[in-house]
Amino acid sequence: EAGVTQFPSHSVIEKGQTVTLRCDPISGHDNLYWYRRVMGKEIKFLLHFVKESKQDESGMPNNRFLAERTGGTYSTLKVQPAELEDSGVYFCASSHWTGGLHNEQFFGPGTRLTVL
Amino acid sequence: AQSVTQLGSHVSVSEGALVLLRCNYSSSVPPYLFWYVQYPNQGLQLLLKYTSAATLVKGINGFEAEFKKSETSFHLTKPSAHMSDAAEYFCAVSRGGSEKLVFGKGTKLTVNP
Numbered sequence: 046e047a048g049v050t051q052f053p054s055h056s057v058i059e060k061g062q063t064v065t066l067r068c069d070p071i072s073g074h075d076n077l078y079w080y081r082r083v084m085g086k087e088i089k090f091l092l093h094f095v096k097e098s099k100q101d102e103s104g105m106p107n108n109r110f111l112a113e114r115t116g117g118t119y120s121t122l123k124v125q126p127a128e129l130e131d132s133g134v135y136f137c138a139s140s141h142w143t144g145g146l147h148n149e150q151f152f153g154p155g156t157r158l159t160v161l
Numbered sequence: 162a163q164s165v166t167q168l169g170s171h172v173s174v175s176e177g178a179l180v181l182l183r184c185n186y187s188s189s190v191p192p193y194l195f196w197y198v199q200y201p202n203q204g205l206q207l208l209l210k211y212t213s214a215a216t217l218v219k220g221i222n223g224f225e226a227e228f229k230k231s232e233t234s235f236h237l238t239k240p241s242a243h244m245s246d247a248a249e250y251f252c253a254v255s256r257g258g259s260e261k262l263v264f265g266k267g268t269k270l271t272v273n274p
Binding site for chain 1: 202206255262265
Protein backbone atom coordinates (compact mmCIF):
# COMPACT_ATOMS: atom_id res chain seq x y z
CA GLU A 46 0.00 0.00 0.00
CA ALA A 47 1.40 3.38 -1.01
CA GLY A 48 1.89 5.95 1.70
CA VAL A 49 0.98 9.61 1.73
CA THR A 50 2.74 11.43 -1.08
CA GLN A 51 3.41 15.12 -1.45
CA PHE A 52 4.53 17.20 -4.39
CA PRO A 53 6.82 19.00 -4.83
CA SER A 54 9.40 17.99 -2.25
CA HIS A 55 10.97 21.43 -2.42
CA SER A 56 9.79 24.77 -3.76
CA VAL A 57 11.67 28.04 -3.88
CA ILE A 58 9.65 31.09 -4.90
CA GLU A 59 9.86 34.84 -4.59
CA LYS A 60 7.69 36.93 -2.35
CA GLY A 61 4.44 37.74 -4.08
CA GLN A 62 4.37 34.63 -6.22
CA THR A 63 1.85 31.81 -6.01
CA VAL A 64 2.63 28.24 -5.03
CA THR A 65 0.41 25.17 -4.99
CA LEU A 66 1.26 22.15 -2.88
CA ARG A 67 -0.33 18.79 -3.52
CA CYS A 68 -1.06 15.87 -1.22
CA ASP A 69 -2.22 12.41 -2.19
CA PRO A 70 -3.51 10.55 0.86
CA ILE A 71 -3.52 6.82 1.39
CA SER A 72 -6.29 5.29 -0.71
CA GLY A 73 -9.52 4.97 1.26
CA HIS A 74 -8.59 7.54 3.92
CA ASP A 75 -11.41 10.02 4.33
CA ASN A 76 -9.50 12.24 6.77
CA LEU A 77 -6.85 14.54 5.35
CA TYR A 78 -4.86 17.04 7.39
CA TRP A 79 -2.42 19.80 6.59
CA TYR A 80 0.25 20.84 9.11
CA ARG A 81 3.13 23.29 8.88
CA ARG A 82 6.45 23.62 10.64
CA VAL A 83 8.15 26.98 10.53
CA MET A 84 11.87 26.78 11.29
CA GLY A 85 12.56 26.48 14.99
CA LYS A 86 8.91 26.14 15.89
CA GLU A 87 6.54 23.28 16.53
CA ILE A 88 4.50 21.51 13.89
CA LYS A 89 1.16 23.33 13.76
CA PHE A 90 -2.20 22.19 12.48
CA LEU A 91 -3.65 24.06 9.52
CA LEU A 92 -6.84 22.27 8.55
CA HIS A 93 -8.73 18.99 8.38
CA PHE A 94 -10.87 17.58 5.58
CA VAL A 95 -13.37 14.78 5.89
CA LYS A 96 -13.80 13.66 2.32
CA GLU A 97 -14.27 16.92 0.40
CA SER A 98 -15.61 18.94 3.34
CA LYS A 99 -13.56 21.18 5.59
CA GLN A 100 -14.10 19.85 9.11
CA ASP A 101 -11.76 22.24 10.90
CA GLU A 102 -9.83 25.13 9.36
CA SER A 103 -9.02 26.89 12.60
CA GLY A 104 -5.28 26.75 11.95
CA MET A 105 -5.24 28.50 8.60
CA PRO A 106 -3.07 31.62 9.08
CA ASN A 107 -4.96 34.02 6.82
CA ASN A 108 -6.90 34.28 3.58
CA ARG A 109 -3.77 33.96 1.47
CA PHE A 110 -4.04 30.22 2.07
CA LEU A 111 -6.64 28.20 0.17
CA ALA A 112 -7.08 24.46 0.57
CA GLU A 113 -9.21 22.25 -1.60
CA ARG A 114 -9.99 18.58 -1.82
CA THR A 115 -11.92 17.97 -4.96
CA GLY A 116 -13.81 14.69 -5.02
CA GLY A 117 -12.49 13.76 -1.63
CA THR A 118 -9.24 12.36 -3.00
CA TYR A 119 -6.09 14.47 -3.33
CA SER A 120 -5.79 17.91 -1.81
CA THR A 121 -4.07 21.12 -2.80
CA LEU A 122 -2.89 23.98 -0.66
CA LYS A 123 -2.38 27.25 -2.50
CA VAL A 124 -0.53 30.21 -1.10
CA GLN A 125 -1.23 33.45 -2.94
CA PRO A 126 0.59 35.77 -2.69
CA ALA A 127 3.42 34.14 -0.75
CA GLU A 128 5.14 36.08 2.03
CA LEU A 129 8.51 35.48 3.68
CA GLU A 130 6.88 34.12 6.84
CA ASP A 131 5.21 31.35 4.83
CA SER A 132 8.55 29.53 4.54
CA GLY A 133 8.59 26.19 6.26
CA VAL A 134 7.79 22.53 5.81
CA TYR A 135 4.21 21.65 4.96
CA PHE A 136 3.11 18.18 6.00
CA CYS A 137 0.07 16.29 4.90
CA ALA A 138 -1.42 13.39 6.85
CA SER A 139 -4.34 11.06 6.33
CA SER A 140 -6.35 8.59 8.36
CA HIS A 141 -9.43 6.43 8.25
CA TRP A 142 -12.74 7.84 9.38
CA THR A 143 -14.18 5.26 11.78
CA GLY A 144 -15.59 7.37 14.57
CA GLY A 145 -13.46 5.26 16.89
CA LEU A 146 -11.22 6.11 19.81
CA HIS A 147 -8.33 7.22 17.68
CA ASN A 148 -7.53 7.10 14.03
CA GLU A 149 -3.79 6.96 13.40
CA GLN A 150 -2.54 9.73 11.17
CA PHE A 151 -0.01 8.74 8.52
CA PHE A 152 2.28 11.52 7.40
CA GLY A 153 3.83 12.36 4.08
CA PRO A 154 7.48 13.46 3.71
CA GLY A 155 6.54 17.12 3.54
CA THR A 156 7.09 19.97 1.09
CA ARG A 157 9.84 22.40 2.00
CA LEU A 158 8.75 25.87 0.90
CA THR A 159 11.25 28.71 0.76
CA VAL A 160 10.02 32.22 0.03
CA LEU A 161 12.78 34.66 -0.91
CA ALA B 162 -6.68 24.11 25.02
CA GLN B 163 -4.10 21.41 24.71
CA SER B 164 -0.35 21.94 24.70
CA VAL B 165 2.84 19.92 24.78
CA THR B 166 6.23 20.81 26.23
CA GLN B 167 9.33 18.87 25.26
CA LEU B 168 12.26 19.55 27.55
CA GLY B 169 15.50 19.85 25.62
CA SER B 170 15.61 20.69 21.94
CA HIS B 171 18.81 18.63 21.63
CA VAL B 172 19.79 15.48 23.49
CA SER B 173 23.08 13.67 23.02
CA VAL B 174 23.81 10.16 24.27
CA SER B 175 26.48 7.56 23.72
CA GLU B 176 25.73 4.38 21.84
CA GLY B 177 24.44 1.82 24.32
CA ALA B 178 23.34 4.43 26.85
CA LEU B 179 19.81 5.06 28.08
CA VAL B 180 17.67 7.38 25.98
CA LEU B 181 15.24 9.61 27.88
CA LEU B 182 13.22 12.23 26.02
CA ARG B 183 10.85 14.26 28.15
CA CYS B 184 7.32 15.32 27.34
CA ASN B 185 4.75 17.07 29.50
CA TYR B 186 1.26 17.85 28.33
CA SER B 187 -1.68 19.99 29.22
CA SER B 188 -5.18 18.88 28.38
CA SER B 189 -8.65 19.67 29.67
CA VAL B 190 -9.93 16.25 28.61
CA PRO B 191 -8.43 12.77 28.91
CA PRO B 192 -5.68 12.93 26.34
CA TYR B 193 -4.43 10.65 23.65
CA LEU B 194 -0.64 10.91 23.53
CA PHE B 195 1.82 10.05 20.81
CA TRP B 196 5.49 9.96 20.00
CA TYR B 197 6.51 10.41 16.39
CA VAL B 198 9.99 10.15 14.90
CA GLN B 199 11.34 11.88 11.83
CA TYR B 200 14.45 10.54 10.16
CA PRO B 201 16.28 12.84 7.74
CA ASN B 202 14.36 13.49 4.53
CA GLN B 203 11.43 11.38 5.65
CA GLY B 204 7.93 11.97 6.99
CA LEU B 205 6.84 11.51 10.57
CA GLN B 206 6.49 7.91 11.70
CA LEU B 207 4.42 6.85 14.68
CA LEU B 208 6.59 5.30 17.40
CA LEU B 209 3.88 4.62 19.96
CA LYS B 210 0.60 5.90 21.33
CA TYR B 211 -1.34 6.04 24.59
CA THR B 212 -5.10 5.76 24.21
CA SER B 213 -6.27 5.16 27.81
CA ALA B 214 -5.42 1.48 28.02
CA ALA B 215 -2.16 0.40 29.68
CA THR B 216 -0.11 3.26 31.09
CA LEU B 217 3.16 1.71 29.93
CA VAL B 218 3.17 1.69 26.18
CA LYS B 219 5.62 -0.23 24.04
CA GLY B 220 6.44 0.96 20.58
CA ILE B 221 8.63 0.10 17.66
CA ASN B 222 12.43 -0.13 17.70
CA GLY B 223 12.59 -0.86 21.42
CA PHE B 224 11.06 2.42 22.59
CA GLU B 225 8.50 2.72 25.35
CA ALA B 226 6.71 5.50 27.19
CA GLU B 227 4.84 5.71 30.46
CA PHE B 228 1.73 7.82 30.94
CA LYS B 229 1.76 9.48 34.37
CA LYS B 230 -1.41 11.42 34.95
CA SER B 231 -0.27 12.89 38.28
CA GLU B 232 2.81 14.35 36.61
CA THR B 233 1.09 15.08 33.25
CA SER B 234 4.05 13.40 31.61
CA PHE B 235 4.65 10.95 28.81
CA HIS B 236 8.42 10.49 28.66
CA LEU B 237 10.00 8.32 25.98
CA THR B 238 12.73 5.85 26.88
CA LYS B 239 14.94 3.24 25.31
CA PRO B 240 17.37 1.18 27.43
CA SER B 241 20.21 1.15 24.92
CA ALA B 242 20.72 3.71 22.18
CA HIS B 243 21.72 2.66 18.70
CA MET B 244 23.30 4.84 16.05
CA SER B 245 20.18 4.39 13.92
CA ASP B 246 18.09 6.13 16.61
CA ALA B 247 19.54 9.49 15.62
CA ALA B 248 16.52 11.50 14.50
CA GLU B 249 14.08 14.15 15.65
CA TYR B 250 11.36 13.06 18.05
CA PHE B 251 8.00 14.73 18.51
CA CYS B 252 5.52 14.35 21.31
CA ALA B 253 1.89 15.10 20.43
CA VAL B 254 -1.51 15.19 22.11
CA SER B 255 -5.00 14.79 20.71
CA ARG B 256 -8.55 14.61 22.00
CA GLY B 257 -8.93 11.38 20.07
CA GLY B 258 -11.12 10.28 17.20
CA SER B 259 -10.18 12.25 14.14
CA GLU B 260 -9.08 15.31 16.08
CA LYS B 261 -5.99 17.27 15.12
CA LEU B 262 -2.63 16.62 16.73
CA VAL B 263 -0.95 19.28 18.87
CA PHE B 264 2.82 18.87 18.78
CA GLY B 265 5.74 19.82 20.96
CA LYS B 266 8.73 21.59 19.43
CA GLY B 267 10.67 18.38 18.92
CA THR B 268 13.89 16.96 20.33
CA LYS B 269 16.84 16.11 18.13
CA LEU B 270 18.61 13.01 19.36
CA THR B 271 22.29 12.54 18.58
CA VAL B 272 23.93 9.19 19.26
CA ASN B 273 27.71 9.26 19.64
CA PRO B 274 29.86 6.20 18.91
